[in-house]
Amino acid sequence: MKPLIVAALTLLSIGSTTQDTPDSRVQRVVADARFGAAMAAIDRDHDRLVSEIIKLTEIPAPPFMEEKRGAAYLEMLRAHKLADVERDEIGNVMGIRRGTGPAGGPLVAIVAHLDTVFPEGTDVTVKRAGTRLTAPGVGDNSRSLAVLLAMLRAMDETGIRTATDILFVGDVGEEGLGDLRGTKFLLQKGKYKDRIKQFIAVDGSGDGGSIANGAVASKRYRATFKGPGGHSYGAFGLVNPAFAMGAAMQKFSAITVPAAPKTTFNVGVVGGGTSVNSIPFETWMEVDMRSESPLELEKVETQFLMIVKQAVADENKVRSTKEGALTVDAKPVGDRPGGQTPANSPIVQIAMASAKAAGATPSLSFGSTDANIPISMGIPAVRVASGGRGDRAHALEEWIDVEKPASLRGIRALMATLIALAELRPTEAGSSAPARR
Amino acid sequence: MKPLIVAALTLLSIGSTTQDTPDSRVQRVVADARFGAAMAAIDRDHDRLVSEIIKLTEIPAPPFMEEKRGAAYLEMLRAHKLADVERDEIGNVMGIRRGTGPAGGPLVAIVAHLDTVFPEGTDVTVKRAGTRLTAPGVGDNSRSLAVLLAMLRAMDETGIRTATDILFVGDVGEEGLGDLRGTKFLLQKGKYKDRIKQFIAVDGSGDGGSIANGAVASKRYRATFKGPGGHSYGAFGLVNPAFAMGAAMQKFSAITVPAAPKTTFNVGVVGGGTSVNSIPFETWMEVDMRSESPLELEKVETQFLMIVKQAVADENKVRSTKEGALTVDAKPVGDRPGGQTPANSPIVQIAMASAKAAGATPSLSFGSTDANIPISMGIPAVRVASGGRGDRAHALEEWIDVEKPASLRGIRALMATLIALAELRPTEAGSSAPARR
Numbered sequence: 001m002k003p004l005i006v007a008a009l010t011l012l013s014i015g016s017t018t019q020d021t022p023d024s025r026v027q028r029v030v031a032d033a034r035f036g037a038a039m040a041a042i043d044r045d046h047d048r049l050v051s052e053i054i055k056l057t058e059i060p061a062p063p064f065m066e067e068k069r070g071a072a073y074l075e076m077l078r079a080h081k082l083a084d085v086e087r088d089e090i091g092n093v094m095g096i097r098r099g100t101g102p103a104g105g106p107l108v109a110i111v112a113h114l115d116t117v118f119p120e121g122t123d124v125t126v127k128r129a130g131t132r133l134t135a136p137g138v139g140d141n142s143r144s145l146a147v148l149l150a151m152l153r154a155m156d157e158t159g160i161r162t163a164t165d166i167l168f169v170g171d172v173g174e175e176g177l178g179d180l181r182g183t184k185f186l187l188q189k190g191k192y193k194d195r196i197k198q199f200i201a202v203d204g205s206g207d208g209g210s211i212a213n214g215a216v217a218s219k220r221y222r223a224t225f226k227g228p229g230g231h232s233y234g235a236f237g238l239v240n241p242a243f244a245m246g247a248a249m250q251k252f253s254a255i256t257v258p259a260a261p262k263t264t265f266n267v268g269v270v271g272g273g274t275s276v277n278s279i280p281f282e283t284w285m286e287v288d289m290r291s292e293s294p295l296e297l298e299k300v301e302t303q304f305l306m307i308v309k310q311a312v313a314d315e316n317k318v319r320s321t322k323e324g325a326l327t328v329d330a331k332p333v334g335d336r337p338g339g340q341t342p343a344n345s346p347i348v349q350i351a352m353a354s355a356k357a358a359g360a361t362p363s364l365s366f367g368s369t370d371a372n373i374p375i376s377m378g379i380p381a382v383r384v385a386s387g388g389r390g391d392r393a394h395a396l397e398e399w400i401d402v403e404k405p406a407s408l409r410g411i412r413a414l415m416a417t418l419i420a421l422a423e424l425r426p427t428e429a430g431s432s433a434p435a436r437r
Numbered sequence: 438m439k440p441l442i443v444a445a446l447t448l449l450s451i452g453s454t455t456q457d458t459p460d461s462r463v464q465r466v467v468a469d470a471r472f473g474a475a476m477a478a479i480d481r482d483h484d485r486l487v488s489e490i491i492k493l494t495e496i497p498a499p500p501f502m503e504e505k506r507g508a509a510y511l512e513m514l515r516a517h518k519l520a521d522v523e524r525d526e527i528g529n530v531m532g533i534r535r536g537t538g539p540a541g542g543p544l545v546a547i548v549a550h551l552d553t554v555f556p557e558g559t560d561v562t563v564k565r566a567g568t569r570l571t572a573p574g575v576g577d578n579s580r581s582l583a584v585l586l587a588m589l590r591a592m593d594e595t596g597i598r599t600a601t602d603i604l605f606v607g608d609v610g611e612e613g614l615g616d617l618r619g620t621k622f623l624l625q626k627g628k629y630k631d632r633i634k635q636f637i638a639v640d641g642s643g644d645g646g647s648i649a650n651g652a653v654a655s656k657r658y659r660a661t662f663k664g665p666g667g668h669s670y671g672a673f674g675l676v677n678p679a680f681a682m683g684a685a686m687q688k689f690s691a692i693t694v695p696a697a698p699k700t701t702f703n704v705g706v707v708g709g710g711t712s713v714n715s716i717p718f719e720t721w722m723e724v725d726m727r728s729e730s731p732l733e734l735e736k737v738e739t740q741f742l743m744i745v746k747q748a749v750a751d752e753n754k755v756r757s758t759k760e761g762a763l764t765v766d767a768k769p770v771g772d773r774p775g776g777q778t779p780a781n782s783p784i785v786q787i788a789m790a791s792a793k794a795a796g797a798t799p800s801l802s803f804g805s806t807d808a809n810i811p812i813s814m815g816i817p818a819v820r821v822a823s824g825g826r827g828d829r830a831h832a833l834e835e836w837i838d839v840e841k842p843a844s845l846r847g848i849r850a851l852m853a854t855l856i857a858l859a860e861l862r863p864t865e866a867g868s869s870a871p872a873r874r
Binding site for chain 1: 500554555556559577612613614653655657659665666667668669670671672673677679680682683684685686687689690699701702703704705706707708709710711712713714715716717718720722723724725727752760770771805829830831832833834
């Protein structure tokens, strides 16, 4: 799993040997004086973290409209000591924190998505009550974006160097119909596509204990029901796409799915029709289905496709098709591959050891995040939370708690994971090796 | 039914006596040389009628956005010999064709609505194939607007005078959620509210035979389903307003209504949700219900309100309400009163006699048009078509045929009705009485 060039560098390194265990690698990081100083800096810098969370949250970033937040984040990245800070052609913004190895070597990518699920016009003002911040997108994913910057500052301030380059990314297209296009571009087309060998998606709140090494596969559809339309009174009796869609929604809502492997379904957005007194000529709904099991996902998908077809056939039977029959077009609009980074792989073991070292209880789970793409490509990847507590992601009442202890615990786990994966090095080669060496 | 002042004028008039039958009044009109000349002018002027239909159709006039078409129609009214051409504060545009009676007397109002059901952005380009014009709104109601102008020109050119003033109106708010606000304003608040004693709504295509003296009552609702919302995967299991709405749509689609008295129901517009991967916190649908019978309408309304309530209660039972329960708010957004202008009233009898005189077969029907308001207020009113053939109103494929014979037949019935109601007078008082007197 570890690429050759990293193996080669490892031989030159002072901190790791081929006998290293994940635990010992993490222990070396958290015991390093600079790591302690970095955590102290993050503690001291806490208010700035909070104000950057608020700043980012209050820049709307609806799906496909991440531009403004991306531009702001690009400027924030520029204010740190990064090389090649830039926006790529899909809209991801990023910069490299150079390691001690030769330029052009393998990278650890750490990414937080810029976009939210909330449409244009949503009030994104952050309401603060004590340590609780309430606003759409505040935890999913503004905190993560701000935590990346806080870690950068702390690592710079305390002279933490790593062998491997680290790519810090604010990416687009994680939510809604974005279909992970930011991460797909990064790993499949972007300039670093062949260099990214380890991948951390920072997403959501939590103390670092919940590590997602499994990628929930998902299928998304936009089903469009079309008919002749007409006057609600004059043409009464013609097939109505809203009626067929209603029947499909009702039936879809009643399917059964297993609790484990966790399998879910959703009607997320609906629309269509021109006026109250017209039979619509078109209605549509957007549907999301997910499962930890590809087999269960396929079952749900098959049922969904049968249900919409059947609903249209039924409506064509009970009402008149003399002006034309109803049709339905179920168009795939998202297909997130699933998979799993093996539990015994170094990245998972290091993330778990880091959580333990931060005082959290590690557990492995499934998620549906930017990590789906690397996982499906066989690139070792995990999703780790950004610290603290929070809930109600994707709801208007989304909130996070920014109380310090829980915030620091999460960041400690995350930063230990990042530095252990990128391999800690002395500040100046050979000159200021930490005492404990 | 006939107001005193009209009765008084009648005594002075040359063309009507208290023994007049509707038939004889219409016969006197259609036998008048000027009426024949006016129809000849409309025949000659046919291409202008068609080009004005196209011009008006291609100015979008979505519900509540009639301003541009209203402004254009105001200019078109100004180009004719009308007094007091103006736009009222609700957006109706109008002008008076003065009769021979004293100023400020009773009025015959002839109205055609400016608005269409089609939302902003709909392609309203008219596609022409032979005598067939296809475009959203072309028959409902651009033709009627253009026919009003064609009649005006023909009456002016041939010196047709009437005892009673005629108010020509292009009105707003007939369609969608407009809730007849244009006509309501005209009859309940506008400057002519106490003067309008007879009312003709010109609406849709047809040869003048179909006369609507009945007003279909309608009720309209916007039902909004609200819930806590949440992440489609993380919060799976929470109540989903789209599921409740789907169940309500499905059940509503299955209610039974009588064919006579004609009773209808429709889900016309649906919307809601923020993203495919979020449980919506809100979805909504707009519903239209109509009946010739107030009792049947009430039955449908009661069922609708029960169905949405029950759908929400069911969803609250089968899924989790731990973050909040679903609610539904069914808000009335339209209430068109019903009623009937008696079949034996002069306005209905004159419209039927005019249809017969034009070679059409008169029949009485129910409609839901601007005429609902005067009918509900006890003001004699009918809806008459604007001539020709057409179909698919409220559909994108709406079309009319502008072949001349059918167009002229409808206009002949309409113009005869209008002139007979306003009472034909000689061109110059006493000086040029038609030969047949």
